Amino acid sequence: MNSAISPDRIPVIVGVGEIADHPLELTAGLEPLVLLEAAVKRAGDDAGAPLLGEIDSLDVVNFLSWRYRDPERQLAARLGIKPSHCYYGPVGGESPIRYLHEAAQRIALGETKVAMVCGAEAQSTATKAERAKVTLPWTPFAHDVPEPKRGAAFQKPMAVALGVFRPITVYPLYEAATTAHWGQTPREALAESGELWSRFSAVAADNPQSWMKRAVSADTILTASPDNRLIAWPYTKLMVANPAVNMGGAVLMTSLARARAAGIAEDRLVYVHGGACAEEPRDYLIRDQFYESHAQNAVLGAVLGMVGGDGRAFDAVELYSCFPVVPKMARRTLGLGADVQPTVTGGLTFHGAPLNTYMTHAACAMVRKLRGGAKLGLLYGQGGFVTKHHALVLSRQAPQQILAQDTSVQAEADRRRGEVPEFVTEADGKGTVESFTVIYGRHGDVEHGVVMLRTADNARALARVPARDAATLAHLTNMDRTPVGSSGDIISADDEILEWRIG
Numbered sequence: 383m384n385s386a387i388s389p390d391r392i393p394v395i396v397g398v399g400e401i402a403d404h405p406l407e408l409t410a411g412l413e414p415l416v417l418l419e420a421a422v423k424r425a426g427d428d429a430g431a432p433l434l435g436e437i438d439s440l441d442v443v444n445f446l447s448w449r450y451r452d453p454e455r456q457l458a459a460r461l462g463i464k465p466s467h468c469y470y471g472p473v474g475g476e477s478p479i480r481y482l483h484e485a486a487q488r489i490a491l492g493e494t495k496v497a498m499v500c501g502a503e504a505q506s507t508a509t510k511a512e513r514a515k516v517t518l519p520w521t522p523f524a525h526d527v528p529e530p531k532r533g534a535a536f537q538k539p540m541a542v543a544l545g546v547f548r549p550i551t552v553y554p555l556y557e558a559a560t561t562a563h564w565g566q567t568p569r570e571a572l573a574e575s576g577e578l579w580s581r582f583s584a585v586a587a588d589n590p591q592s593w594m595k596r597a598v599s600a601d602t603i604l605t606a607s608p609d610n611r612l613i614a615w616p617y618t619k620l621m622v623a624n625p626a627v628n629m630g631g632a633v634l635m636t637s638l639a640r641a642r643a644a645g646i647a648e649d650r651l652v653y654v655h656g657g658a659c660a661e662e663p664r665d666y667l668i669r670d671q672f673y674e675s676h677a678q679n680a681v682l683g684a685v686l687g688m689v690g691g692d693g694r695a696f697d698a699v700e701l702y703s704c705f706p707v708v709p710k711m712a713r714r715t716l717g718l719g720a721d722v723q724p725t726v727t728g729g730l731t732f733h734g735a736p737l738n739t740y741m742t743h744a745a746c747a748m749v750r751k752l753r754g755g756a757k758l759g760l761l762y763g764q765g766g767f768v769t770k771h772h773a774l775v776l777s778r779q780a781p782q783q784i785l786a787q788d789t790s791v792q793a794e795a796d797r798r799r800g801e802v803p804e805f806v807t808e809a810d811g812k813g814t815v816e817s818f819t820v821i822y823g824r825h826g827d828v829e830h831g832v833v834m835l836r837t838a839d840n841a842r843a844l845a846r847v848p849a850r851d852a853a854t855l856a857h858l859t860n861m862d863r864t865p866v867g868s869s870g871d872i873i874s875a876d877d878e879i880l881e882w883r884i885g
Contacts, residue, residue: 387784390639393486395652395776396433397634398746399424400591402734403504404628411507413520414448417630418502419460425498425632431644433636439467439494441481443501443739444530446473446625447508451524457500467494473530474765475702476772478741479657482633482761483774483789486654489637490785496640501739502630509626536664536766540807540844543879544832545821550622551614552767553705554819555834556672560707562866563673564714569861572616575706576600578724579621579731582703586728591743593627593734606826615820615831615859620731623704627734631742633749638780652749655781657761657774658684660795666767667842670800672817672834674711678764680795681771682715685760688775693717696775698756700744702764703729712762726751726759738765745776752778803842811838813845813872813882815865818858820847831858833882835872845872845882857884 399421405411412420426434440463442454450456454470467488471477478499485497511518537547545551561571580600586592603620606612610619636644641651660677662669670676689695693716701709701724709724727733727747730740741763748759759776813835820831831847831854847854858865870884 387781388639389642390637391490391492391784392638392780393489393635393654393785394638394641395633395635395654395749396431396641396646396650397425397429398749399426399428399632400743400746401630402591402593402628405507408507408510408514408516409519411504411518411628413518414445414502414504414630415450415453415456415521417504417628418442418457418500421502421630421632422457422461422498422500425634429634429646430650431646433496433634433644434461435463436496437461437463437498438465439485439488439497440465440469441485441499442470443478443481443742444471444473445503446737447503447505448520449524449527449529450521451527473532473738474770475704475738475740476763476765476770477738478745479761479763479772479774480659482635482654482745483657483772485635486785487787489635491787495636497635498632499635499742500630500632501736501742503625503736503739504628505737506626506628538665538667538805541667544844544846545829546819546832546844549704549767550617551819551821551832552666553707554614554617555817556768557616557705557707558819558864558866559672559817560674560711562864567862568616568864572604573600574710574720575621576604577720578706578709579603579729581723582725582729583732585725586732589728589733589747592728592732593624593629594732598732611824611826612822614822617705621706623730623735625735625737627736629734629736629743631739631746633742633745650753652752653777653780654785655775655777656688656786656789657772658789658791659772660790660792661770662768664766664769667805668802670802675768675771676798677771677795678711678768679715679798680791681773682712682762684791685773685775686716689758696758696760698726698748698751698759699723700725700727700748700761702741702762703731704735704764708764708768748776752776803836803840806837806841806843807880808874809837809841809843809872809880810874811872812869812885813837813843814869815867816842818865820855820858828855831855833858835882837872843872843880845880846875847882851883854882854884
């Protein structure tokens with residue numbers, strides 16, 4: 383370690399805690415705030431030192447399964463602490479990584495002594511109770527607290543009208559575009575996704591904290607069935623995030639000096655080396671293309687620069703896994719092969735996706751992995767629709783330089799961005815497929831297809847493919863030839879929504 387770095391300016395993770403609640407009776411299910419408190423106390427126990435009372439920085443990941451008024455203050459009161467930094471942030475799957483990074487930066491500046499980052503959800507119990515019309519004995523739901531902005535709030539009305547404003551219907555647009563850009567047939571792209579997801583399931587099967595502890599074959603993941611229905615082409619239920627879980631996770635951090643003073647063994651310490659962040663426009667229809675993310679590339683490029691430019695320097699990685707296209711893109715940017723082990727946790731399908739806070743659990747799993755012998759770990763989180771990106775490098779070795787405070791690589795992401803086509807809702811003539819998906823009902827029936835088109839004057843438009851248009855739907859779902867780049871006719875329907883059919 384560089385002797386110029388003071389130990390009280392070196393951030394270390396000293397404790398992690400998790401809880402998964404599988405109640406035998408519905409009304410016995412724990413609410414998110416209780417799960418949160420339990421995870422925090424487990425992180426304190428894991429540290430093996432009485433640090434919880436010294437927490438002066440508390441970040442709570444946004445809840446979606448239950449709404450509270452000032453949940454961060456409620457948690458602080460339950461813990462008997464009054465942290466000077468007490469924050470409850472917006473929606474975003476990358477937010478746990480951001481909070482960990484920012485807490486580490488405050489420790490490096492000497493502004494924070496002991497920090498806690500935590501999150502919890504009880505979506506499984508909340509959903510079951512709502513369906514059964516059962517009142518849960520939880521903290522009363524804060525109806526007067528505004529619902530956080532997400533999804534449709536940032537999208538164009540036409541995207542909402544056509545149903546492509548939720549993650550499950552937007553990520554397939556990246557799936558189709560990347561498949562074509564990488565020169566794959568849809569069959570080859572799906573095979574890659576199936577093998578990758580099977581790897582996630584195998585890790586989840588060995589993770590005691592996982593919600594779904596079984597290894598699943600690639601064929602099972604890819605094959606549509608009553609229990610594994612198609613949701614949005616080409617994704618089945620076993621290829622998407624599973625938010626119906628009850629989970630809490632927490633990460634405790636302090637300085638190296640305080641950890642040593644508390645008597646925490648050196649082999650329990652995990653060092654924060656640094657990371658990077660950037661974003662895409664929240665309205666995905668004003669991005670230049672869909673076969674890569676400039677923000678993702680800039681963020682992962684920055685962390686590659688921290689390890690000499692070779693992604694294989696990381697012997698443990700967690701690549702965000704809401705849908706297969708995300709880790710497929712990330713592994714290529716990192717220069718990792720198809721045989722990469724993409725997770726230490728198990729993924730958002732099989733470990734379970736407690737909404738915004740999966741990466742809190744990934745951080746817990748990474749700490750355990752590093753304590754168990756790995757030397758260098760990468761945590762890569764994402765939020766929105768390939769929108770918000772944050773990566774963090776953890777290590778068993780102390781850093782050689784003080785933690786950087788400027789972590790944004792937004793300027794680099796913006797520099798790479800190409801010209802954005804005008805979005806139009808009126809068009810005729812020919813349209814060329816830029817990307818597409820097909821949306822399915824709960825019983826496997828086609829609701830409609832959606833194509834993203836480039837018009838004759840190179841504007842961008844969204845168009846519907848009606849369920850009755852079997853020929854065009856067959857063209858879109860051909861497994862041996864991508865429809866991206868194919869041309870067809872644009873028609874204006876009676877409801878003033880554009881439709882597209884293969885010519």
